[in-house]
Each structure stands twice: as C-alpha cells, then as structure tokens.
Amino acid sequence: MSVRxxxxxxxxxxxxxxxxxxxxxxxxxxxxxxxxxxxxxxxxNLKKNILKKTELSIPKDGFLHFGDVVMLLNPENSEQSLSNTSPTYGNYGLSVNPNESALYSKTHLEAPCGVSGSRNLEPTVRNAFIITSVDGSDVGEPVHYGQNFALRSTEGFTSHLYLTSDQKTFLKSSKKSYLQEVSLTDQLSYQNCWQFIYLDPQLRLENEGFPVPANTKLLIVHSKTNQCLAVLRKHVLWTLFGKECEVTAHTFLNGHKAEENENHWIVVTGNPSDGMSSMFERPAPSDHVH
Structure with missing residues (x-):
C-alpha cells in the first residue's frame, strides 16, 4: 500500500x-x-473583405462592354449533370485565391496572387472582374470576338490585379497539373491580354469581329500563348476557402478538334430584377409557367 x-x-x-x-x-x-x-x-478579416457582396453590370443591349463588372463561370457538362455524385460536380467560377501571406495585409492583396475555380457563385469581390481595354477602346464600347482585353479585379481590397499567364517553364508551371500557370499581377503587359473566341469552331471565322453577347458559352484565349483558360476539376487545391479546382491556360481538344468543357466559359452579368444576383441564377421563363 502506497503512502503519499x-x-x-x-x-x-x-x-x-x-x-x-x-x-x-x-x-x-x-x-x-x-x-x-x-x-x-x-x-x-480577410474573408470579410474578399467575400463582400458586389454588383455585376447589367448591359442594356445584351452584349459585353469595356468596363463591365462580370463573373467568369465554367459550367458543368452534360455528363456531370447526369451524375452529380462526383465531387467536382457543379459550376465553377474564376476566383481570387490568396495565400496565407494575405492574412497579414490589412488594406489590399499583394501580387503575385493565385486564382482557382470556386463553387461559390454569389457575386463578391473575390469572383468579380472588370473587362478592361488595352487598345484604347473607351469604357462602354462593346467587346468584339478576337479583340484583346484584360481582366482586372475590382477596386478596393483586391487592388487592381490583372489576370496573367505566360509560357510554362521547368521552374514555372501550375502546381498540380504542371501546365501553363494562371495568376494575378499588378503589372500591365501583353501577358495580361486575352480574347473572347466564338465557341463553335465551324462558325468561328464568321463571328470574329462581332460584339460578344453576355451569358453565352465561349472561349477565353490567352493572346500571347494561344492557350484557352481552363478549370481542371480533377486537380483539387486546398485554399483558405476550402477545396477548389486548379485554373490553368491549356487547350483541351476532343476527337473533332473542338475545345472540351474545361475550356468553356460563360461571362455572367447582373440580374436586372435583383442587383445583388446574377443572370446565371435567374430562373428560365419556363420555370414560371404552371
């Protein structure tokens, strides 16, 4: 018996x-x-700043214009919509993906900064971009197929960062797929130039030079490297906002030499009936018919 x-x-x-x-x-x-x-x-604090709700532009003529505030959305394809058991099921929006160093910035994000595909499609500072002229076109002028433009983050916390890309190298490529990297920079150059391209290859030449309609499928091509902006649903990133998908610049072609779903985008504008939502969320007219 022990004794204390x-x-x-x-x-x-x-x-x-x-x-x-x-x-x-x-x-x-x-x-x-x-x-x-x-x-x-x-x-x-970071989430409060970067997830602040924002209003998308509402074009009166149905076309995209320089100065428009838009979201870039990669929609699900028909195979994904039939089987929603996949973890990558759904629509993904191009979003700012800050790293941990952003936690120590109280006023604005610093470049370089990453991007990713996010399932959160509510219009916020994080996923809103401004179509910006690089050829002297005035704000309010329509954007045409094949015309160079830049995509700039909104004013305030994201501090005018431009979507940029360049040829991949041994030392510089996307983290997961090792394809051409896409990121955000505060320096305006030709590496920041992109073009809207008509989706159907057989009608592409006929539509070049015509105004780009909003809220329709198209391609977003990097002007310098001629690679399409893409969301890679099979390559998952861990971000400050949870699991998201890698975004890169790479053209995926099917057997008919047409770009695949990874390269399909919808440039989403605001809903006229609700300034804080988007046209993508707006119900189809048939939804109101009983």
Missing part, C-alpha cells in the same frame, strides 16, 4: 517559472486579441 509523502498543495520543481510562463502566454494572447492579430481574427 506530500499534500496536494505542495509545489514541485520550477513551479514559479511555470506559473509566470502561463501568465505571460495569457497576457500575450490577450494583447494580440486586442490588436486583432490572432490568426482567427486575421482569417475572419
């Missing part, structure tokens, strides 16, 4: 230093909390 040689109130070892250390840790925690420097506070 000391009572519970007896302090052992360097008890005084242990108590002082615990008090210092608590004091440091409370000071950081007061200054808003805790990781949870920084994460909450």
């Amino acid at each position: 040689s000391f009572c519970p109130s007896v302090r052992l070892g360097n008890w005084n230093e242990d108590v002082a250390l615990e008090e210092d840790v608590l004091k440091d925690f409370l000071e950081k909390k007061d200054r808003g420097e805790l990781l949870t506070q920084k994460t909450s």
